Amino acid sequence: MSNHNSLPPRSPLSSTPPTSGLQAKSGLVPTNNVTTSEGITVRARIDPTLTVADVVRQLCVNLKIKGMPSDYALRDENHELVTNDNLRKKIKARLDLKLVNSPNKEGREIAEKLRVRDQKTMRLTLYTLQRYIRENEFASGFINYDGVTQLVDIIFTSLGNTLAYALTAMQNLMELDHGWASLDEAFIFRVVQVLSSPHSLINVCRPATAILKKLVEADPSNAPGPQAGSSKNGPAIVPGSIYRYGFTMVFEQMRKEKSLLETIVNRLGSADTAMAQHSMMLINSLLSHASDARWEEFIAEMERFSLRKAVVRLMSQHTVEELTSCILDFQANMLRVTYRKKSTLVDLDAQLSHAADLNYIWEHSKLIEESDEKGQQLKWRKLGFDTEDIEFEFNDVGVLGLECLKRFVERDPDFSKVVLEQLSRPVERRCPIAKASNEVVELLSEHWAIFAPGYSTSTTFQPLFLDFYKVHALATNFFIRMWSESGAATGDFIRVVALVRSQVKVALRNENVRAWHEVERDFLECEYRAVRDRQMKELEQEDDLLSKIPVRNLRAKIFKESYEFVRQQRIQCLLQGAWFVIALPGNAPQPRDSRRPSKPWRFVRLDNSTKYLHYVDSAVKFPVRSGLEDLPDRIEIAAVSEIATGTCAPPPNVLRDHDDLPPTTPLAPSPLSFSLLSIHEEQGSLADLIAPDQSRWADWTDGLNMLRKDGGHVASKETAGFVQALTEIGLKIKLLDLSGEMVEIPSGLTAGPPPPNTDFFFSELI
Known part of the structure; x- marks a missing residue:
């Protein structure tokens, strides 16, 4: 390449005026075209060890640009600002640069x-x-x-x-x-x-x-960091925040x-x-x-x-x-x-909507309030509750149970006939419809692991869960049918519950791929004898102890602890960092040749503030020091809208040389790939990566999901499996403590009546 009017060779930045028909020869120091706001283009050899401020200052001097150098900056052909962090990369890529006004x-x-x-x-x-x-x-x-x-x-x-x-x-x-x-x-x-x-x-x-x-x-x-103060309404607003x-x-x-x-x-x-x-x-x-x-x-x-x-x-x-x-x-x-x-407890005094829902249920039952043989009110017991204390009856299922019962009444125009049909039977043969409704709420909550707020291990769509009220109505009608077909009496309530639990598992299996009419058929057409035979086989393999309410509550507590443990483990994996293959996006054009990329590997690590993913691209894997000194580039977690999986393909001639990565067809999406999609549609993906194995893929996809403010779901079956396994192990250990002591676990606990006044105290146990 000719070198007209260039600066002395030792100068960190040399430039030449525009030339015609001249091209840079391969092997020489990278040369970048730099264009000024006046349209003047020069070819400049920039020392990558300089700061951007030094480069701009020398350009202003060499090109006799008026004004202070601090009023100018460099941008590349895509208008991206040249900074000290990306200057070396842009020089090596020989990108065209523009001398423009400073961002300020x-x-x-x-x-x-x-x-x-x-x-x-x-x-x-x-x-x-x-x-x-x-x-x-x-x-x-x-x-x-x-x-x-x-x-x-x-x-x-x-x-x-x-x-x-x-x-x-x-x-x-x-x-x-x-x-x-x-x-x-x-x-x-x-x-x-x-x-x-x-x-x-x-x-x-x-x-x-x-x-x-x-x-x-x-x-x-x-707000990050300590708050300036707080009040009874929550954290105080920091001035200017x-x-x-x-x-x-x-x-x-x-x-x-x-x-x-x-x-x-x-x-x-x-x-x-x-x-x-x-x-x-x-x-x-x-x-x-x-x-x-x-x-x-x-x-x-x-x-x-x-x-x-x-x-x-x-x-x-x-x-x-x-x-x-x-x-x-x-x-x-x-x-x-x-x-x-x-x-949320049902409260008739504080919530008018709760009283309105109960009035709706009672009016559509078309029953008349009476007194029993003891002269006590006989109202809610007619619908199948155990007592007349309606708030107490919903203690275990709360407002959800009340809403489910109301929706059940709404869906069945013949609800009053169903109630009257039960009342026409002897007392011990009546199906307690309202109590059955609440028990179905418990069964569905158990099936969908509604144990604690903010903890979900579902990795697939759950359309039936989103139709909770409709499924509840189907299962409650199934309960009533099983009660009648089995000739159940008052003491058989737990037995019928077991039948319904068994049917719930069958009817709601693989809900992400099952059609709604198949679910309806399982609840509406399945005969009692078939359900009973299947449930007896299940009893041979299961422990009846696990269905007791205190054990369910214990499972919920351990599930929450297990979820949080796995969440912290996933985030720790992100803080340690890992190597990935830089993938080809799903919409990337097919490469014309099969040349190996110059830098196919990327090491990514989450910083301690959990706000940024820092990374470095490399031709080969190398030992990365702790901290962030070896990781010059970064991605802001807040800029990620979604972690998409199975979206991108490996580059040519990278994976086949590494036994730790699964073989895959070129340009076919890898099952171990994931993309960090930007909140800005025009930016597309912020990173397309392929994990070295299934375990690393689960660590990072779930860890990143758990970091997002509006996330919290689990994307991999591996993470969901860990949570479930830890829950079951923890539960069995706790139960061993009880069973070893031969402690009898009741199916439920009934609280006695409250004290008539406050004139009492708790004695100390010795």
Whole structure:
């Protein structure tokens, strides 16, 4: 390569003016084209040991650029800012560079352009803003020059694509942990209005949805580090902190637009997968952050708009691959909702809705309240409860049991006839319908492991779980039928429960692939003799002790402990780090040759703050030191929207040389692959990796899912198996302590009547 007017060879940066027809010869020092804002292009050999500031300063001197060097910066051909961390990589890749305004200066100029409001250049200015606003230095200049106020004004006054660009810029700004604490309730309501309008464009709804989700998660309780103070209403808001919003503030604005929640649910059926995904993520954030004061109202609204049915429909759509993680998150959130309902006591004095549900049940039974032979009230015992203390009767199943019984009554127009038919029998032969309903709630809770809030080990879709009330109605009717066909009496209640438990296991097996009509057939057509024969065989293999209520409660406690233990183990694996193969994305074009990539390996490690994944790409594996010194690049955990699995293929000629990696067909997705999908659709995947083995794949996919604020679900059968195995081992150890002492475990405990007054004390046991 000719070297016209170049600097002395020892200079760390040499440049030549534009040349014609000259190309760099292979083997020489990498040369980059650098273009100035005036359109002048030079070829420069840059010393990779220099800082970016030194490179910019020398370019300004050599090219006689006016102004201070600190007012300039370098960007590559994709507009990415050149930093000290990526300078070496861009030099080696011989990327074309541009000498442009510094991010801080550019931020101030963009803020000034927004203030002028030139409609001819507005969209281009906003497009530039949404691209650069994620950079801290640019954002500082933009924020300090009152740019956020201008951007908010544009969001209030714009429509169409201009509004879409402005909202996207705000969405990107909100990835930073500063700069947007000035957003007020009026702004939130504006976003709510935009989102609730059926005429809003999809490219407007996407960022608007993401903004609401971010505001919901910006709760004071989520603020990093120690809080400045606290109050009876929760953590205090630190002055200037972005963690000043949360569910309550957002939901107050959402309530002003009655159609918003219904619109969000309807958008789950959108043909645009990204729109459905954004809506699903917003719903998950609302579910996981709902405040105690508004929780019941919010859940009732979601139920009213048939949210569960919308998600079940989503499970069967062809675009479900992109939504798998969101749906599993939703299932985990619904498990929390179900557990909370089950553990919330029925309170007729404090909750008018509880009294209304009970009145509905009683009125549709068409029974008349009477007195028994002792002159006591005879009302709820007619429906099959043991006592007239209705709040006590729902102690074990809570509000969930009450809602299930009400839905059961709603679904059966002949409910009153069923009740009268039982009352026409001798007392000892009557099926206790209400008590049976509560027991079915317990059986379904056991089947779906509704043991504790926030712990879900399901790795597949559970459409039947999302149809809990419908399954409950089927199983309760099955209970009543088994009672009649077996000729059961009062003392046979536990025996019939065992029959129903056996049938629940059979009917709800493989629910992710079974059709609903098959489930119905199992409950409606299966004969008593067949169920009894199967259940007797099961009894030969099982211990009746495990079905007792105290043992169920013990299992729930151990399950929670086991889940947390496995979760911490998975996160520890991330903190230690691991080597992966850098995969080809699923939509990557087929390579024209089979040459091995120059750097096919990547070591990834989670930092101690659990906010970033630090990594390094390499041609070969090498011993990585502890800490982050060997890992120059990083990915922000908050920027990951989903951990997609089985999405990418291995590069050519990498895996076949390593016995520790499974063989796979080139360009066929590897079962050990996973991708970190960006919250920004245009960025696609932030990383595509292939794990060396099944164990490492489970460690990382589940560990990353458990780190996400709106996650918490388990993606691999291996992790789910560990949790279940630890639970069973722990349970058996605990039971050995009891059985060794020959302690009799009752099927249930009945609390005696409360003391008539407070004139008592607890004696000390000696």
